[in-house]
């Protein structure tokens with residue numbers, strides 16, 4: 001039996017995932033005691049959350065000018081890597097890792113050492129940390145619960161496998177904001193075009209990743225590590241309605257799917273309440289209103305980042321880290337309006353080709369590969385990075 005009330009840490013509390021998790025915590029005060037809240041720089045937003053949830057410890061990477069009197073009741077950790085340090089003194093049973101980018105890897109690592117369960121939204125940490133993160137979860141006997149909607153769907157479907165082998169994991173993709181644009185429109189898409197996601201409201205970085213479909217690439221790699229499946233057993237299908245969250249195909253051809261409205265509180269709540277299910281007040285799915293569910297093959301010409309992810313996964317070693325690191329630099333440059341949208345894919349491709357292969361044996365190796373990828377991407381993008 002789970003403790004009646006779990007002590008939970010929300011890392012990246014001011015973001016899209018963090019605030020939706022807090023929505024659920026707010027609905028179930030008897031189930032969740034929020035003991036740790038962290039963010040990078042959104043101090044005012046974090047102060048409000050601290051006032052409401054009254055955690056034991058809170059953290060900001062970027063030091064605020066002042067700490068208001070009424071938030072000083074809790075312990076504050078400020079400066080670089082503050083989330084990981086705060087988590088370690090929080091006494092949390094569960095940590096929701098919802099920081100964006102490889103910046104969150106140190107948190108995931110810390111969460112695995114000090115929490116029973118790690119609720120993982122921060123896919124970049126797993127893509128970069130790969131086998132090291134999975135091995136740490138195994139050796140410390142920690143439960144790693146996926147929050148990404150596709151992985152949550154697969155995790156739920158796999159609970160019905162009854163020991164049977166799996167033929168394929170089938171990830172669904174909305175296709176992102178540029179799904180129906182021509183190659184030329186994709187090349188020159190503006191920040192506004194790209195941030196207008198058809199079905200999901202999310203942070204800026206992942207919304208750009210959806211538009212390049214690199215997000216689906218990160219998710220293929222994430223699925224490989226989480227579920228121990230080879231690249232050729234992981235498929236992607238474009239599904240514009242975002243109602244089927246992903247599927248598992250068994251050897252007899254049976255395909256199990258998990259469905260729901262596109263609302264991240266579904267997978268977030270499932271991870272938070274696991275193995276229980278927590279109603280979160282979302283609209284029930286009405287298939288009659290949805291009408292039809294459609295599926296099509298991804299277009300790898302217009303969206304070359306998806307096949308690149310498979311290449312990186314098959315190459316192994318430092319390639320997934322390089323794939324992720326070069327993308328983080330290019331996305332930031334795009335969001336800063338310094339490079340064209342099409343540059344993102346070219347930058348990632350160039351980094352995969354240029355950065356030499358190196359084995360990954362430790363977390364230091366991961367950070368080194370990430371630094372190499374970033375340095376290369378910066379050179380590739382010239383003064384615009």
Ligand code: NAD
Pocket residue numbers: 011012013014015016017018038039040041042061083098099100101103104121122123124147148149200201202203204205206264
């Ligand atoms: P976001 O940009 O909305 O929020 C990010 C949060 O992390 C903010 O609270 C920010 O202050 C904090 N943060 C950023 N850098 C940090 C750092 N260096 N140290 C400490 N805190 C830092 O992002 P998001 O959309 O909530 O996404 C978070 C993660 O979840 C990403 O890895 C994303 O891929 C994944 N994810 C998000 C969604 C979604 O619906 N938003 C869905 C699936 C997966």
Ligand code: MG
Pocket residue numbers: 148149150219
């Ligand atoms: Mg997803």
